[in-house]
Amino acid sequence: MPLPADLHMHTPLCRHAVGEPVDYARHAVQIGLTEIGFSDHAPMPRDDFDDWRMLDRQLDEYVAQVRLAQKAFPQLTIRLALEVDFLPGYEDWIRQLAARQPWDYLIGSVHYVGDLWDIDNPAKLSRWAQSDAFEVWSSYFERLTLAAESKLFDIIGHCDLPKKFGIRPAQDCTPLYEEFLNAAAQSGCAIELNTAGLRKNCQEIYPGRDILELAHRKNVPITFGSDAHAPEEVGMNFAEAVALARSVGYRECRRLVQRQHESVSF
Numbered sequence: 001m002p003l004p005a006d007l008h009m010h011t012p013l014c015r016h017a018v019g020e021p022v023d024y025a026r027h028a029v030q031i032g033l034t035e036i037g038f039s040d041h042a043p044m045p046r047d048d049f050d051d052w053r054m055l056d057r058q059l060d061e062y063v064a065q066v067r068l069a070q071k072a073f074p075q076l077t078i079r080l081a082l083e084v085d086f087l088p089g090y091e092d093w094i095r096q097l098a099a100r101q102p103w104d105y106l107i108g109s110v111h112y113v114g115d116l117w118d119i120d121n122p123a124k125l126s127r128w129a130q131s132d133a134f135e136v137w138s139s140y141f142e143r144l145t146l147a148a149e150s151k152l153f154d155i156i157g158h159c160d161l162p163k164k165f166g167i168r169p170a171q172d173c174t175p176l177y178e179e180f181l182n183a184a185a186q187s188g189c190a191i192e193l194n195t196a197g198l199r200k201n202c203q204e205i206y207p208g209r210d211i212l213e214l215a216h217r218k219n220v221p222i223t224f225g226s227d228a229h230a231p232e233e234v235g236m237n238f239a240e241a242v243a244l245a246r247s248v249g250y251r252e253c254r255r256l257v258q259r260q261h262e263s264v265s266f
């Protein structure tokens with residue numbers, strides 16, 4: 001069985017990734033992947049929102065670079081997508097983004113808790129020390145639930161991102177997971193197994209086994225993503241992600257084309 005598609009990777013337009021799309025595609029072919037998808041950090045309405053995403057005027061350039069990779073590697077299926085930040089109040093902006101290009105899918109991610117704290121930003125690690133971990137996790141999952149309910153996204157990204165730095169609340173978070181996964185099941189969006197967590201302090205795939213078991217019980221579909229920010233990260237630890245998914249009972253993942261989905265075995 002070939003490895004599943006890697007549907008989450010970035011480009012240098014986001015200002016914190018290296019290697020051009022053709023380099024990511026070349027690596028994908030080298031390790032035997034048959035399908036990948038680019039999902040770089042989408043612009044925000046204001047380019048000064050933060051400094052880790054493409055600018056609004058770069059959207060066409062992004063698409064052109066993905067198209068170049070498609071032409072250079074015709075043996076590889078390459079999807080065109082975005083990783084979009086979900087913050088309440090940005091729904092119209094996200095709908096506009098969705099209409100600007102023929103995206104194969106949109107990954108909806110929550111990085112911001114409140115308007116200003118991107119909880120995965122290493123430059124803001126000190127904020128964690130000043131915060132109650134359970135409050136952060138609660139706000140995060142509340143927002144993630146809204147993202148799932150919004151029906152704006154095909155996939156919800158790295159759904160337990162707050163564990164990135166290894167800081168975890170003592171409280172049982174199962175009710176937060178349940179609420180989010182019920183929303184995902186209801187709206188029909190998938191969650192991704194994102195192997196980037198293995199490269200962070202938490203040293204765990206996003207999401208962890210507990211959430212994935214719940215997701216399987218609720219029939220929430222899955223996709224796979226490396227969240228590569230460098231060509232050699234494409235497909236990284238996919239054997240491990242496949243083993244985790246299979247161990248909780250998954251045998252199929254979702255394939256996305258022009259925002260339509262189908263199931264494929266892995």
Ligand SMILES: [Zn+2]
Nearest residue numbers: 010016041229
């Ligand atoms: Zn990134």
Ligand SMILES: [Zn+2]
Nearest residue numbers: 083109157158
């Ligand atoms: Zn992300």
